[in-house]
Amino acid sequence: xxxxxxxxxxxxxxxxxxxxxxxxxxxxxxxxxxxxxxxxxxxxxxxxxxxxxxxxxxxxxxxxxxxxxxxxxxxxxxxxxxxxxxxxxxxxxxxxxxxxxxxxxxxxxxxxxxxxxxxxxxxxxxxxxxxxxxxxxxxxxxxxxxxxxxxxxxxxxxxxxxxxxxxxxxxxxxxxxxxxxxxxxxxxxxxxxxxxxxxxxxxxxxxxxxxxxxxxxxxxxxxxxxx
Numbered sequence: 485x486x487x488x489x490x491x492x493x494x495x496x497x498x499x500x501x502x503x504x505x506x507x508x509x510x511x512x513x514x515x516x517x518x519x520x521x522x523x524x525x526x527x528x529x530x531x532x533x534x535x536x537x538x539x540x541x542x543x544x545x546x547x548x549x550x551x552x553x554x555x556x557x558x559x560x561x562x563x564x565x566x567x568x569x570x571x572x573x574x575x576x577x578x579x580x581x582x583x584x585x586x587x588x589x590x591x592x593x594x595x596x597x598x599x600x601x602x603x604x605x606x607x608x609x610x611x612x613x614x615x616x617x618x619x620x621x622x623x624x625x626x627x628x629x630x631x632x633x634x635x636x637x638x639x640x641x642x643x644x645x646x647x648x649x650x651x652x653x654x655x656x657x658x659x660x661x662x663x664x665x666x667x668x669x670x671x672x673x674x675x676x677x678x679x680x681x682x683x684x685x686x687x688x689x690x691x692x693x694x695x696x697x698x699x700x701x702x703x704x705x706x707x708x709x710x711x
Contacts, residue, residue, distance in 0.1 A: 518708030530591030537590040600656040
């Protein structure tokens, strides 16, 4: 989607996430997963290839999480960066803006930056990473070399070992997880989680109505995944 449209939709997303989490949607640090339903739906909707991708995701979530959370981050980050091809909603879903469930993203084998973040976020919850250590971070990413670089709207997932720590960045643009201080190609705009919206490190109160995020979570529940 165009940069301005992505900014507006991401801002709405952060507000909606907060309200939904406050209402009990997704505040848990684990997922209830109906594996049989997920596998059945993936096969009927997306055929053998989609079913195989979903089966690999289920296998990852069923496995024992590593002792170190940073290793768990790497598992989730590597899985989703390999599983999806980067694309735009207009091409993948024939819609200007669509927030795909992990099942939908894996079935299509493609997603935009928000879909990578959604997949990684719920995978980490399933592997026991506390939700309050994770934030959706809206950034402007510099693409290309110095002579021909451009800035695009982008979303990454941040992991905060402590509330005031420099976050580790899980990104679909590169596979290496680095501290935010080493990602000079990214300019943070705001971040958000269940506790609030953060601009320049300062929390702000949530506003607006429930909409797309609630729809996403309801679709996930119908597919067999309940946060």
